[in-house]
Amino acid sequence: MSANSRLTIAAHALAWIGLYQRQGHEVATSEQIATSANTNPVVIRRLLGELRRAGLVESRRGVGAGWSLARGLESITLLDVYEAVEPGPLFAMHRATPDQGCVVGHGIQPAMQGIYEGIEETLRHELARVTLEKVLRDVLAAPRQPL
Amino acid sequence: MSANSRLTIAAHALAWIGLYQRQGHEVATSEQIATSANTNPVVIRRLLGELRRAGLVESRRGVGAGWSLARGLESITLLDVYEAVEPGPLFAMHRATPDQGCVVGHGIQPAMQGIYEGIEETLRHELARVTLEKVLRDVLAAPRQPL
DNA sequence: GCTGACGTAACTGTAATTGTTACAGCAGGC
DNA sequence: GCCTGCTGTAACAATTACAGTTACGTCAGC
Numbered sequence: 060m061s062a063n064s065r066l067t068i069a070a071h072a073l074a075w076i077g078l079y080q081r082q083g084h085e086v087a088t089s090e091q092i093a094t095s096a097n098t099n100p101v102v103i104r105r106l107l108g109e110l111r112r113a114g115l116v117e118s119r120r121g122v123g124a125g126w127s128l129a130r131g132l133e134s135i136t137l138l139d140v141y142e143a144v145e146p147g148p149l150f151a152m153h154r155a156t157p158d159q160g161c162v163v164g165h166g167i168q169p170a171m172q173g174i175y176e177g178i179e180e181t182l183r184h185e186l187a188r189v190t191l192e193k194v195l196r197d198v199l200a201a202p203r204q205p206l
Numbered sequence: 207m208s209a210n211s212r213l214t215i216a217a218h219a220l221a222w223i224g225l226y227q228r229q230g231h232e233v234a235t236s237e238q239i240a241t242s243a244n245t246n247p248v249v250i251r252r253l254l255g256e257l258r259r260a261g262l263v264e265s266r267r268g269v270g271a272g273w274s275l276a277r278g279l280e281s282i283t284l285l286d287v288y289e290a291v292e293p294g295p296l297f298a299m300h301r302a303t304p305d306q307g308c309v310v311g312h313g314i315q316p317a318m319q320g321i322y323e324g325i326e327e328t329l330r331h332e333l334a335r336v337t338l339e340k341v342l343r344d345v346l347a348a349p350r351q352p353l
Numbered sequence: 354g355c356t357g358a359c360g361t362a363a364c365t366g367t368a369a370t371t372g373t374t375a376c377a378g379c380a381g382g383c
Numbered sequence: 384g385c386c387t388g389c390t391g392t393a394a395c396a397a398t399t400a401c402a403g404t405t406a407c408g409t410c411a412g413c
Contacts, residue, residue, distance in 0.1 A: 100389095
């Protein structure tokens with residue numbers, strides 16, 4: 060489907076900020092997060108900007124600038140992140156509108172629309188069941204690399 | 207997500223063939239289906255080729271060539287079509303592997319992997335609940351355009 | 354051998370994602 | 384009042400996938 064990594068990177072960033080704050084720091088910089096995620100700081104700032112628009116994080120400017128959580132990790136779900144970061148639907152319709160003179164061409168879009176809506180609703184429900192708190196817990200539960 | 211229309215077009219093609227066969231015809235051509243879906247016959251042949259590999263349709267060559275269902279519409283589910291037509295996962299991991307020296311960078315991929323697997327399993331379950339028979343029923347239930 | 358459609362390669366256009374550079378703007382410290 | 388470090392955002396390149404299109408070899412029945 061040519062899936063993208065936006066949800067993954069956004070969850071990574073939130074988990075990173077959350078852990079960093081638990082260690083006593085006030086704000087995290089896009090530079091630090093980008094290093095952990097092995098990507099470019101601008102990519103992180105873009106994603107965090109969308110999360111801020113959704114009210115999940117806050118940013119400070121000036122000296123001592125950076126990013127902090129607007130809500131606790133336990134109150135943020137993957138659905139919140141998904142909706143902030145993925146605008147479009149899961150499945151697309153025909154590019155060109157099908158032949159309306161054909162029975163199938165005429166009825167296929169409303170039919171699939173209805174089916175897709177139900178499926179996306181289920182997906183949302185599943186995403187809503189996973190909090191970022193659980194994500195961080197799973198992250199920390201990963202087996203340590205033996206040196 | 208940059209969603210594609212492959213599942214939609216494949217379902218369209220199967221519903222079209224199914225209806226056409228119920229009207230007494232033996233095989234449908236990619237040309238006819240492409241006209242209904244308002245796309246190119248090659249696009250249809252490519253998709254139907256994948257459905258054939260999955261055992262959902264059959265094709266004849268030579269004179270009187272075309273496509274026919276290998277199984278009844280009531281025994282084909284959207285999951286069958288989805289698996290035939292969409293190879294990859296729903297969500298992607300990081301492009302570059304994250305910093306393994308960072309706790310989050312190290313644990314994020316197994317954590318998200320596990321979460322994503324559960325979600326995709328639910329998606330599959332939902333897709334499996336919809337038969338192509340139901341799709342065709344919904345298609346035919348669409349309100350007629352008044353002339 | 355003629356015909357009509359499949360099977361598939363090859364190429365193009367378009368769009369999305371990601372990475373990257375560049376630079377203006379802000380806020381606190383000196 | 385200027386310096387500094389980071390945000391905010393524009394702009395562009397590289398890569399990739401999807402969809403559309405053309406072209407042509409292949410097959411099977413007449």
